[in-house]
Amino acid sequence: MDRMIDSRGVRLATESFGTRGPARPGAPAHPAIVLVMGATASRLGWPDALCAGLAAAGRFVVRYDHRDTGASTTRPPGHADYTIKDLADDLVAVLDAYSLPSAHLVGMSLGGTLSQMVALDHPVRVRSLTLIASEPLGWDGPPLPGLSPAILDHFGALATLDWSDRAAVAAFLLAIDRLCAGPRHPFDAAGPSRRIDAVLSRTGSIASAFNHATAPVARDWTGRFRSITAPTLVIHGSADRVLPPENGRALAETVGARLHLLEGVGHELPEAEIAGLVGGDCGVYGGGGQKVEQEQVRPPYIFGGGGRLLRQLKCPKFIRPLPMSRLST
Numbered sequence: 001m002d003r004m005i006d007s008r009g010v011r012l013a014t015e016s017f018g019t020r021g022p023a024r025p026g027a028p029a030h031p032a033i034v035l036v037m038g039a040t041a042s043r044l045g046w047p048d049a050l051c052a053g054l055a056a057a058g059r060f061v062v063r064y065d066h067r068d069t070g071a072s073t074t075r076p077p078g079h080a081d082y083t084i085k086d087l088a089d090d091l092v093a094v095l096d097a098y099s100l101p102s103a104h105l106v107g108m109s110l111g112g113t114l115s116q117m118v119a120l121d122h123p124v125r126v127r128s129l130t131l132i133a134s135e136p137l138g139w140d141g142p143p144l145p146g147l148s149p150a151i152l153d154h155f156g157a158l159a160t161l162d163w164s165d166r167a168a169v170a171a172f173l174l175a176i177d178r179l180c181a182g183p184r185h186p187f188d189a190a191g192p193s194r195r196i197d198a199v200l201s202r203t204g205s206i207a208s209a210f211n212h213a214t215a216p217v218a219r220d221w222t223g224r225f226r227s228i229t230a231p232t233l234v235i236h237g238s239a240d241r242v243l244p245p246e247n248g249r250a251l252a253e254t255v256g257a258r259l260h261l262l263e264g265v266g267h268e269l270p271e272a273e274i275a276g277l278v279g280g281d282c283g284v285y286g287g288g289g290q291k292v293e294q295e296q297v298r299p300p301y302i303f304g305g306g307g308r309l310l311r312q313l314k315c316p317k318f319i320r321p322l323p324m325s326r327l328s329t
Contacts, residue, residue: 004071007093010082013071014064014094015043018055031127032100035063036091038109040209042070044199045108047269053278062103064094068208070199077163080211083218084110088117095125106130109242109267110212113137117221119230129232129257133240133267135247136254138221144250148241151179163207170196177268182239184264185272225255232257237265 003014020029033054037045043063054061065072066087068080075081091114095103104127107115112134119126120137135144154175162168170193177192200206234257236248245261252259265273 003097005093005097007090007097010067010073010090012064012067012073012090012094012097013043014062014097015051016098017051017061018059020060020098030058030060032060032062032098032103034091034094034100034103034105035061036105036107036111036115037063037066037069038111039212040069041109042066042072042199042203042209044070044195044202045269047195047271047274049271049274050269050277053274057278062094062098064090066090066212068205068211070202074203074205074208075211077205077207077211078214080215083216084113085117085218087212087215088114088121091115091118092122092125101125102127104128104130106132107134108132109134116225116228119228120221120224123229126230129228129230130235131232131248131251131257132235133237133243133248134234134251135243136225136251138224139250140223141250141254144247145244146242148179151176151241154179158210166200169206170200173199180240180242180267181270182237182264182266182268184239184262185270188271191271225251228255234259235262236260237262237267239264240267242267 001016003016005012005014018030020032022029035043035046035051037043042065046063051061051063067082067090068074087110091105102125105115105118107113107129109132112131115126115129115131116134116137119129154172157172161172173196174189174192177196178187178189181187203209232252232255234248234252236243236245236259238245238261240248248259248261251257262273269277
């Protein structure tokens with residue numbers, strides 16, 4: 001069900017799957033999961049089949065468009081008037097709008113960073129974290145590998161992309177999907193092409209999505225990831241060329257999380273993996289077979305880049321980079 005919410009002068013387009021109510025009188029309410037997408041991506045990055053599958057398994061699922069994506073408030077290209085911390089506060093606003101005292105957060109890419117921020121600033125609101133293809137918030141250890149040269153070179157084409165040419169923009173976005181795909185599953189352009197067409201059809205200014213790359217962090221989070229107390233599961237593709245698996249390993253080791261590596265999978269969510277992501281045996285929410293507040297549920301098996309990624313992108317000329325506080329040293 002679609003729902004538009006208003007928070008601090010910003011409109012956020014959300015969508016829910018399943019119901020909050022218990023399956024039978026006296027039973028607990030269905031566990032709530034909020035899916036948090038990555039940088040430049042709208043809620044359509046979470047496949048419908050995945051959301052519906054989680055709901056069918058007894059979850060209440062919410063996905064939403066970040067600012068400057070989808071049907072949410074959009075600023076002109078190059079005019080981000082918000083911070084990364086504001087994007088994290090938007091996540092809290094979604095919890096509030098749905099009257100969720102707490103929820104299981106599943107963060108993909110930058111969504112993993114935002115989820116870590118919320119877990120640190122509002123720990124009672126976070127029942128567990130599932131961090132997919134993410135990096136530690138404020139990493140202060142030895143340097144971790146980032147974007148491959150091929151992906152960086154592709155983003156360099158943003159500067160000359162004709163944003164008024166829908167076919168050219170669609171081809172550019174499809175090439176990102178192709179570059180992010182791992183070798184485990186043959187790349188089939190049909191599915192990504194349909195999603196890209198839907199994204200372009202419901203987005204007033206697709207160029208504005210890249211405003212995320214210029215938003216300042218607003219605070220120094222160096223080393224803060226070590227203070228996360230929420231039960232955490234880390235999922236990472238072994239062939240991720242956006243944030244290589246060393247990032248997931250570092251995150252899992254330093255927060256004491258369970259790590260699940262998806263062999264041969266890149267920075268992607270292949271259709272062939274959805275059934276496993278909904279019912280895969282990667283432990284319960286919280287990782288390692290733990291109960292979370294006496295509630296035994298399996299986590300979704302989902303994934304996607306992080307804060308350092310924003311600083312690596314070669315942005316189009318209309319985006320004027322702003323000074324950023326450090327996410328890491």
